[in-house]
Amino acid sequence: MDQQAFLSFITPLKDSIFRLAKRYLVSKDAAEDATQEVILKLWKIRKKLKRYDSPEAFAITMTKNHCLDQLKLRNNNNLHIVHNNYKGRERSLHNQLEAKDELAHVSKIIKTLPEREQILIQLRDIEQLEYKEIAKAMDMKETAIRVALSRARKKIRTQILKIHRYGSATD
């Protein structure tokens, strides 16, 4: 794989890598660094990439592992990302919600899900990957992915409904 071939492989993939990294690491800067590092790692092993039956799934796996390592490092250094708590949200619920707020709420809801469910939502509902690809990337069985996704989607829906009912009730 020469530079040109590598670029045409990585260009459609880099955004997905970045978004997945952001899902794990939350901060944009950290996600950008992770993306660059994953691309470098892939570049170093470019000659071996063709051997994988899905280099794309391999890239996703590599991103996942890289991010998990980063999170471990953070934990070791006692650097914790403090997620926004919900106090601010309750206050804004008294008002008519702006479209952006609505999206921010979904984002917050997803952040409360177990990590694996978050990643599955990311890969399926945002990146729109086939189950086969997700199974390879996450080293999970397709049925297990479907079950976890179903659980996650139902939870998200219930949470959104809660906000909306609460919002309309106070109007």
Add this chain to the structure above:
Amino acid sequence: MDRRQIDILLEKYLAGETSLNEETKLRTYFLTHESLPEGLEEYRVLFHYFENEKQDTYDKDVFLPKPKSYKWLKVVSGIAAVIVVLLVLQPFSLGHKQGSTDEAVKNTKALFMILGNAPQESEQSLDYFGELKKLKVKTGEHKPDTLSAESAEQQK
């Protein structure tokens, strides 16, 4: 898509049973319909969120270190080889033009004289310490394989 179809797809979606194609249909429906029938509002928010997230892009340049190129190394080593060859050949070509054969012979003889004294001098200096007589290596009276046995005896 009518309401019934959507309800069926949504049910499948929640159960994790929709195909990518079906999910795309749902997504398109909720992104293009601003006014929705009662009870579908939460899906509009959800699919808008998914679509919005997908717009997030990695905008930094992709930095790839250049693969180590050995081209310049080949050029440099080629030049170096030529220089070495020229340096080696130079004395010969100069000798033909400037020096005479007699002078070269004289110089070589002088050099052999100097070198010829060297073994004797080193023998003498060894003799001075009395080492040469003990070992008797230089004189060739003993074969090397007997040497170690003899020196072992001497140590006793």
